[in-house]
Amino acid sequence: MTPFLDMQIGDRVITLMAALVLVLQIAMVSQRWIVVHIRIFAAQSFFLAMIAATIAWYNHAPHIYIAAALTLVVKVILVPILFERLVERMEIHEEIEPIVNVPLSVLISGGLTLVGYVVAESFYKPGEPGLGHNMLAVAISLFLIGFFTMINRRKALTQVLALLSLENGLFLAAISLTYGMPLIVELGIFFDVLVAAMVLGILVYRIRETFESMDVSRLRRLRG
Amino acid sequence: MTGQIIGRILESLAQLCLLLAIAPLVTGVIRALKARMQTRRGPGILQPYRDLYKLFRKGMVIPETASWIFAATPWIVFFSTVLAGLMIPMVAAEAPLGLFGGVLAVIYLLGLGRFFLALSGLDTGSSFGGLGSSREMTISALAEPAMMLAIFTVAIGAGSTSLTQIAGAAIGQNWRFLAPAQMFAFAALALVLIAETGRIPVDNPDTHLELTMIHEAMILEYSGPNLALVEWAASIKQLVLMTLLINCFWPIGLQPTWFGFGALQGIAWLLAKLLFLSCAIVLIETVNAKMRLFRVPELLAVAFTLGSLALISTFLF
Numbered sequence: 001m002t003p004f005l006d007m008q009i010g011d012r013v014i015t016l017m018a019a020l021v022l023v024l025q026i027a028m029v030s031q032r033w034i035v036v037h038i039r040i041f042a043a044q045s046f047f048l049a050m051i052a053a054t055i056a057w058y059n060h061a062p063h064i065y066i067a068a069a070l071t072l073v074v075k076v077i078l079v080p081i082l083f084e085r086l087v088e089r090m091e092i093h094e095e096i097e098p099i100v101n102v103p104l105s106v107l108i109s110g111g112l113t114l115v116g117y118v119v120a121e122s123f124y125k126p127g128e129p130g131l132g133h134n135m136l137a138v139a140i141s142l143f144l145i146g147f148f149t150m151i152n153r154r155k156a157l158t159q160v161l162a163l164l165s166l167e168n169g170l171f172l173a174a175i176s177l178t179y180g181m182p183l184i185v186e187l188g189i190f191f192d193v194l195v196a197a198m199v200l201g202i203l204v205y206r207i208r209e210t211f212e213s214m215d216v217s218r219l220r221r222l223r224g
Numbered sequence: 225m226t227g228q229i230i231g232r233i234l235e236s237l238a239q240l241c242l243l244l245a246i247a248p249l250v251t252g253v254i255r256a257l258k259a260r261m262q263t264r265r266g267p268g269i270l271q272p273y274r275d276l277y278k279l280f281r282k283g284m285v286i287p288e289t290a291s292w293i294f295a296a297t298p299w300i301v302f303f304s305t306v307l308a309g310l311m312i313p314m315v316a317a318e319a320p321l322g323l324f325g326g327v328l329a330v331i332y333l334l335g336l337g338r339f340f341l342a343l344s345g346l347d348t349g350s351s352f353g354g355l356g357s358s359r360e361m362t363i364s365a366l367a368e369p370a371m372m373l374a375i376f377t378v379a380i381g382a383g384s385t386s387l388t389q390i391a392g393a394a395i396g397q398n399w400r401f402l403a404p405a406q407m408f409a410f411a412a413l414a415l416v417l418i419a420e421t422g423r424i425p426v427d428n429p430d431t432h433l434e435l436t437m438i439h440e441a442m443i444l445e446y447s448g449p450n451l452a453l454v455e456w457a458a459s460i461k462q463l464v465l466m467t468l469l470i471n472c473f474w475p476i477g478l479q480p481t482w483f484g485f486g487a488l489q490g491i492a493w494l495l496a497k498l499l500f501l502s503c504a505i506v507l508i509e510t511v512n513a514k515m516r517l518f519r520v521p522e523l524l525a526v527a528f529t530l531g532s533l534a535l536i537s538t539f540l541f
Contacts, residue, residue, distance in 0.1 A: 012403070019404030019537070023530070030526055103525035110529035114536060
């Protein structure tokens with residue numbers, strides 16, 4: 001049997017890429033430079049697209065290819081370019097300052113991964129065949145770490161990035177549970193992400209203009 | 225029975241010679257490659273041998289305040305490191321002194337050496353020595369848990385902490401290196417390798433700048449043959465850790481025994497893999513700047529998290 005048809009190899013490749021996605025998520029938590037952060041997000045989305053394409057290949061489900069291609073276009077190319085331009089325009093040079101310090105954040109992310117695994121365990125039926133049965137665990141971990149990163153950051157732009165990586169988790173969960181939602185739903189979600197990224201980008205820019213900072217803790221003050 | 229013992233002794237001698245001979249070479253190759261990457265000419269790859277030869281012929285200066293610990297440390301460090309080197313599989317999957325202990329013995333023999341080095345740094349009463357010891361201990365206290373978690377992951381995969389069995393299990397499975405647990409463990413161990421051998425994001429091995437040095441600060445008071453022993457032990461330790469990394473995760477070319485024509489092939493494979501790993505280290509050293517000391521725990525926290533993820537995913541994937 002050729003490796004391109006062997007389910008077991010497909011399973012390994014998907015597991016490996018899911019692991020990479022998880023590692024990149026933790027790398028995002030430990031990253032201090034916003035441009036590197038954006039690029040890690042792009043890399044993570046790239047692996048996500050590859051996972052979707054692999055699942056499409058082994059399950060003979062052509063409509064997932066469209067989801068993979070959309071991920072590639074929207075999250076790997078459009079959104080990072082949009083954000084890098086925003087960073088350039090706002091001339092952000094300072095480092096990201098998380099609320100909890102970095103070593104502790106990384107350890108907390110590790111703990112959240114464990115929680116993700118424990119939660120996913122109850123969904124897993126032994127003996128059920130299928131590709132990447134552990135992807136749900138990775139997806140829940142991405143979700144939890146994304147939430148944690150959002151809470152942990154002060155600046156609006158990094159919170160938006162965290163929100164998008166959280167959305168990556170959602171996409172992974174959807175793909176691993178259903179092997180692809182109906183195409184119209186997928187399209188809706190991608191359009192949503194793109195619009196959200198643009199709107200949030202503008203919002204972040206406005207916050208910066210009005211308050212001379214992206215620090216959301218300053219939004220308590222009223223400005224005319 | 226006697227034949228077996230003699231065979232074991234011969235194996236140990238062969239590995240001992242290999243260990244002592246190529247450890248300075250690895251250091252030299254890394255330095256030369258790094259110089260090339262930075263478009264310098266740099267010293268030749270044989271420079272560490274010349275340095276050792278020169279140091280062994282010099283007299284030594286011993287500080288007045290030093291006690292017996294200062295004199296004994298180079299020997300303890302040297303022999304514990306060599307002993308650790310004999311417990312790992314280098315050319316053959318069977319480690320020559322494997323029956324005296326597995327991977328835990330290797331880690332703690334290296335730990336023993338480090339402990340005495342830190343003591344000798346404090347022993348002379350110089351402020352730099354104490355500074356170096358305190359930094360070295362801080363880093364190793366953080367690196368050791370990460371290393372243990374990564375090693376345990378590998379040991380669970382092989383069902384034993386004996387390095388002979390770990391290397392044997394690694395030979396058997398073709399696709400194993402693609403498993404997430406192995407990948408996490410490899411990444412964690414690679415980060416620990418960088419921290420433990422004092423490579424650039426953590427420590428700069430080429431500098432004697434007071435503010436940043438870690439390893440060099442501890443051995444500042446040593447001179448002559450003592451310094452040669454400490455330096456030699458440091459390069460052997462680097463070789464041991466590199467060999468541990470490549471033979472646990474990437475055992476291509478590992479021979480079943482030391483005897484026969486296969487040994488030459490095994491040595492060739494070992495050198496090729498070491499060269500590859502050296503290139504990777506040089507690349508990391510060149511593209512990174514040294515971290516501030518207070519940032520080092522962040523790197524090691526990443527290593528620790530990767531190690532624990534590795535351990536979690538052995539049970540779940």
